[in-house]
Amino acid sequence: MDKISTCRAAYLIPFLDVLRDIGAPVERELAKAKLPTMIEETPDELVSNILSMDFLARSASLEGVDDLGWLWVQKFSWSNFSAELLVALRPLPTVKARLDCLSNLIALEDSDTRVGVIGFNGSAEIYCDSKSSEIPSDPISEWTQVTVLIEAVRSITGENWSPDEIRFKSDFSVCDDAREALPNTRFLAQSAHTSIIMPSSVLAASELTCAAAHVPDPNIPETLDEVEYLKRLVRPYLRDGSPKMTMFAEILDVSPRSLQRKLQQAGTSFSDLIETTRFEMATEILAASDTPLIDLAMTLGYENQSNFGRSFLRVAGISPGKYRREMFGRERAA
Numbered sequence: 528m529d530k531i532s533t534c535r536a537a538y539l540i541p542f543l544d545v546l547r548d549i550g551a552p553v554e555r556e557l558a559k560a561k562l563p564t565m566i567e568e569t570p571d572e573l574v575s576n577i578l579s580m581d582f583l584a585r586s587a588s589l590e591g592v593d594d595l596g597w598l599w600v601q602k603f604s605w606s607n608f609s610a611e612l613l614v615a616l617r618p619l620p621t622v623k624a625r626l627d628c629l630s631n632l633i634a635l636e637d638s639d640t641r642v643g644v645i646g647f648n649g650s651a652e653i654y655c656d657s658k659s660s661e662i663p664s665d666p667i668s669e670w671t672q673v674t675v676l677i678e679a680v681r682s683i684t685g686e687n688w689s690p691d692e693i694r695f696k697s698d699f700s701v702c703d704d705a706r707e708a709l710p711n712t713r714f715l716a717q718s719a720h721t722s723i724i725m726p727s728s729v730l731a732a733s734e735l736t737c738a739a740a741h742v743p744d745p746n747i748p749e750t751l752d753e754v755e756y757l758k759r760l761v762r763p764y765l766r767d768g769s770p771k772m773t774m775f776a777e778i779l780d781v782s783p784r785s786l787q788r789k790l791q792q793a794g795t796s797f798s799d800l801i802e803t804t805r806f807e808m809a810t811e812i813l814a815a816s817d818t819p820l821i822d823l824a825m826t827l828g829y830e831n832q833s834n835f836g837r838s839f840l841r842v843a844g845i846s847p848g849k850y851r852r853e854m855f856g857r858e859r860a861a
Contacts, residue, residue, distance in 0.1 A: 646727060
């Protein structure tokens with residue numbers, strides 16, 4: 528089973544804010560698109576790029592929004608990057624060092640994206656392209672790609688910096704609001720890359736005078752094994768209840784039988800995958816907060832607290848209440 532193209536839910540959430548601002552029926556359309564309806568609660572989990580782009584294209588058409596990508600730009604910032612990526616980027620003193628790091632770790636944000644630098648005639652083209660043809664170039668996805676690059680540069684140069692050019696692969700007219708916000712930037716369509724152009728000297732721009740610091744290990748594997756990958760995908764759906772295997776197989780673009788066979792080969796089943804993922808989410812919340820158990824059960828998509836308690840006991844051998852008390856006891860002892 529091939530892994531599908533995914534991105535962190537954090538990149539979809541600003542679009543939902545835009546759509547809610549104009550009164551769109553966001554939850555209903557998310558459900559139609561087979562996306563988690565409570566996606567804002569899980570910004571670091573993975574969602575399908577294809578389902579997300581279909582949802583956004585449909586929503587833009589239904590609501591008559593021609594510049595959804597640019598509206599997203601207004602709500603996205605450096606702080607939306609994953610914690611792992613921010614930890615790796617912050618110690619680095621120059622624009623080039625941060626762009627190189629972004630290139631190496633972009634899979635933390637989007638599995639289907641590549642970042643690189645091309646030098647020419649005293650200028651630098653920084654591109655952010657999709658790696659496969661599964662995700663076609665369009666204004667919505669391309670605005671997200673160039674904004675990721677601009678935010679990485681601005682983390683050194685400041686929020687008022689703008690590139691000399693922004694290049695898009697697709698052919699569309701940039702809205703007047705974008706041109707007014709970036710008056711010193713030229714926009715080009717039908718380019719070889721989705722990219723920004725700037726003087727090569729900007730690559731050396733630095734907020735520090737010392738050499739680049741050691742990049743901390745992001746503490747996340749470069750690739751996830753299939754079971755861990757499926758857990759990341761299923762987590763956002765659990766707040767809506769238990770997803771059906773048939774629906775999840777459709778999201779993964781495989782038959783239910785193929786999904787079942789792959790899980791069996793990995794020594795698990797779809798129901799066990801759901802239960803284990805819920806258990807892991809429960810332990811995270813129990814260790815980090817005093818959320819009442821009934822609220823925790825609802826958060827994880829259980830019908831009631833009793834079902835949650837039985838499931839937790841089956842996996843851990845102790846009740847969730849006892850687990851929390853023991854965790855609290857160990858913290859006090861430490």
